[in-house]
Amino acid sequence: MMFSCGSVGSGKGNTSDKDMFMDWSQATKVEYRFGDASVAPDYHRSYTIAITDSSKVISIDSYGGTLLTRQYPNTPADFQSFKEQLSKQGISKHEDIDSGGCCGGTTEYIRLYKQNTKIFDAYVYHCSGERGNLYLPAGTADMFCKQIPEDVQILIDSTLTRH
Numbered sequence: 225m226m227f228s229c230g231s232v233g234s235g236k237g238n239t240s241d242k243d244m245f246m247d248w249s250q251a252t253k254v255e256y257r258f259g260d261a262s263v264a265p266d267y268h269r270s271y272t273i274a275i276t277d278s279s280k281v282i283s284i285d286s287y288g289g290t291l292l293t294r295q296y297p298n299t300p301a302d303f304q305s306f307k308e309q310l311s312k313q314g315i316s317k318h319e320d321i322d323s324g325g326c327c328g329g330t331t332e333y334i335r336l337y338k339q340n341t342k343i344f345d346a347y348v349y350h351c352s353g354e355r356g357n358l359y360l361p362a363g364t365a366d367m368f369c370k371q372i373p374e375d376v377q378i379l380i381d382s383t384l385t386r387h
Contacts, residue, residue, distance in 0.1 A: 248307045251336040251337065252338055252339055254310065254334075254336055255334070255335040256333070258271050258272075258330065258331075258365065259331035262328040266384070266385050269291075269384070271285070271380065275303060279297060280295070281293065281296075284379060284380055292379060292383050294379065306367075310367065315359065317344070317346040318358075327351065329350045330349075330350050330351070332348050332350075
């Protein structure tokens with residue numbers, strides 16, 4: 225079972241500037257999602273962290289069933305600062321990379337929204353190499369996890385069934 229608040233980068237490909245462009249200033253919500261590997265439901269834990277100018281939300285799930293959701297207050301100034309930090313990370317979208325037929329790995333997603341419209345959506349799949357269309361520099365997931373006032377790993381652990 226692997227829970228990550230650390231991210232691994234993927235290779236960059238060539239795409240048009242329009243496809244790679246992330247307009248952080250337009251984003252009213254930024255979202256990070258960690259999709260866990262294919263393991264038994266008792267141990268499978270994925271989570272989403274969504275940040276806006278008024279809230280920070282973490283939702284932990286197992287195969288689509290929500291196990292825990294916590295919401296914390298945020299301020300417009302803190303949201304702006306967070307977007308500025310993210311914009312300096314070099315997160316980008318590139319042509320889809322397919323590293324082969326591996327199944328059961330973990331996936332990381334970054335999504336940006338302007339109101340209810342998704343303006344950026346990319347992923348990297350980690351399984352015997354990487355595939356997907358997202359360059360996600362190391363440490364990006366940690367930046368999202370640190371926005372949550374409680375320890376994300378402890379929150380995840382709190383949803384595990386104890387035998």
